[in-house]
Amino acid sequence: DIVMTQTPLSSPVTLGQPASISCRSSQSLVHSDGNTYLSWLQQRPGQPPRLLIYKISNRFSGVPDRFSGSGAGTDFTLKISRVEAEDVGFYYCMQATQFPQTFGQGTKVEIK
Amino acid sequence: QVQLVQSGAEVKKPGASVKVSCKASGYTFTGYYMHWVRQAPGQGLEWMGWINPNSGDTNYAQKFPGRVTMTRDTSISTAYMELSILRSDDTAVYYCAREKDLDLDYWGQGTLVTVSS
Numbered sequence: 029d030i031v032m033t034q035t036p037l038s039s040p041v042t043l044g045q046p047a048s049i050s051c052r053s054s055q056s057l058v059h060s061d062g063n064t065y066l067s068w069l070q071q072r073p074g075q076p077p078r079l080l081i082y083k084i085s086n087r088f089s090g091v092p093d094r095f096s097g098s099g100a101g102t103d104f105t106l107k108i109s110r111v112e113a114e115d116v117g118f119y120y121c122m123q124a125t126q127f128p129q130t131f132g133q134g135t136k137v138e139i140k
Numbered sequence: 141q142v143q144l145v146q147s148g149a150e151v152k153k154p155g156a157s158v159k160v161s162c163k164a165s166g167y168t169f170t171g172y173y174m175h176w177v178r179q180a181p182g183q184g185l186e187w188m189g190w191i192n193p194n195s196g197d198t199n200y201a202q203k204f205p206g207r208v209t210m211t212r213d214t215s216i217s218t219a220y221m222e223l224s225i226l227r228s229d230d231t232a233v234y235y236c237a238r239e240k241d242l243d244l245d246y247w248g249q250g251t252l253v254t255v256s257s
Contacts (some may be wrong), residue, residue: 065242065243067243067244069185069244076235076247076248076249076250077177077185077235077237077244077247078247079243079244079245079246079247082241082243082245083243088245120184120185122185122244124242124243124244125242127199128187128201128202129175129187130187131184131185131186131187132184133184134184134185
């Protein structure tokens, strides 16, 4: 199975400041069809996960543009340009390039 | 709008089985795979498997050999996940999630399954 490793595991951030989360995969996530199936999920406290970013850098419907994704191959990054109170929660990267799908351990974003 | 509504919380004894439902609305049920993901208390996300609602084909994670069964009833746009021979470490919130082009784009609200003697 592909192992997804996120850093940091906890990210205390000041409101209005940026935040960045890294996700590294144990193998390249480039699919045979040319796409890279790396997505980012947000899970607010007490809520189900919600898709934020798919295929590295595409924002899902309704996701604010302060969220952005980047990367290639085995290294990926989720950035929040200016953290707001509603961004508190856990963030997970997920790969679907190779069966079985696997998730990162999660990164907790909290306000300082 | 796409909605996935899951059945309510369950409490089961070790060795029993549980069946969780996920009713889909707002889209063509048979057009998208349905996945199941679970989350133990205070832990991360664990993928369990998927079902193709059109054909009934399934694919399960190797962690659940012979214990998980995913089915569907297309007449009521509902997917089911049954987990048998429950153990205490199966205590978790179970989510269904729709797949679009390998991305899990919509999630159910989750169903807490507690396994306790």
